[in-house]
Each structure stands twice: as C-alpha cells, then as structure tokens.
Amino acid sequence: MVRHGFILLTFCTALLGCAVAPAQERRSIAWDGFGQDPNKISKLPVAKRRAAPPAPAASDPNQERERVLGTLRPYSEAWWAVYDEIEAERDKQLGTKLVICPRCVQPRQDEEVTGSIR
Template identity: 80%
Template sequence: MMRNGFILLTFCAALLGCAVAPAQERRPIAWDGLGQDPNKSPRRLHTAKPRATNPAPAASDPNQERQRVLDALRPYSEAWWAVHDEIEAENDRKLGTKLVICPRCVQPRQDEDVTGSTR
C-alpha cells in the first residue's frame, strides 16, 4: 500500500511540474479568432467616451450596377457571362486585398516549363 501511495504521489508531482509555468514567462497563445484576443493587453478601466462623428459615406459598390444589369439579361447568354465574369473578377480583387499570404509560403513564379524528369 505504501508503495502505491508513493507511486501516485510521484506521478501527481510530475504532472504538477508540467502544468506550472514560470510567472515571468509569457508566450503568445494560439487564438482561433472567436471572442477576445488573449494576446492583447487588457483594456484600461477608464476609456474615452465614444465621440459622435458623422459616418463616412459608403463607397459605391461597382457590383451593384453590374448585378442590376445581370438581372435584366437573359440567363447564360454571352452578355450575361461577360457581366458575370466582371462581377467575379471584382469579388476576386476585393478578396485579394483582404487576403494575406506569408511571402515564404508562396513559391516564385517560373516562366519556363519545368518537369521532374532526369537525364
């Protein structure tokens, strides 16, 4: 019985040692994007009151007019596809401005055709 108690105590002490980190060591936490970011410092208690400002006028969406034209055209006609492709290109351009890709992750473009064959 004494031996089992000693083994259990040793096991618990080992787990406790793994779970406790030094107080001065602070590493960033992986954040899934939901809720508050745990890596940001806590906000101050005394925050400035929000000021009433006039909201900036919304930039006109070029796809709104294209969508109206698209709705007026016969579905799947050549003109419909042309307007549809313009809408998709604009959506891709907007996404490209928001999307951030690590420069190391993107392979440089090669203009010549490269194959994996050996001589």
C-alpha cells in the first residue's frame, strides 16, 4: 500500500513539474502570414502599448431616435429611415470599441482598389 502511494506521489509530482511554466516566459503567437507579424516586439514602451482608457460616456444619441421610432408606423419608409440611422450609429459605436490589435489595423483607403489573385 505504501509502495502504491509512493508511486502515485511520484507520478503527480512529475505531472506538476510539466504543468508549471516560468512566469516571464514569452511564447510566440501563431501567425497566419497576413498583416503584420504579432511576434515582432513593438518599439513602443509598455505604457504606450496599452489601450487608452475609455472616454466618459456621453448621452446616447439613439435615445431620441428610438423614441421617434416608437411613434412611427412600423416598416413604413420613415420608420426604415430612422431605423437605418439607429443601426448606423450603433455600428459606428461598435467600430470605435472593437479594435483587436491597434498596430495591425491598416489605414483605410478612400478609393476603391481592386486586385488580382494572380
């Protein structure tokens, strides 16, 4: 019985040793080859790499539009116009919050560019 306990203890200790990794170890990120390589170390200091704190919440511009939407006949042309404005504002707000990797985002081009796959 003691022998089985010793073997179990040795096995658990070996597994624990495999599971623990150094805290300061930097591992590379899987990169698909598109865009900038996330494994390249940024030249910006750590303080500048962190995201800026969110701006104080302003009043929701959609509140008035939603009130007007409730007074209109559903699915009329005016209703769809107000509804599209609300959705456009929500998309704009989401676009400002949804930034996965700020240094990976390329500047937007105003002109349409088509390319070839060749």
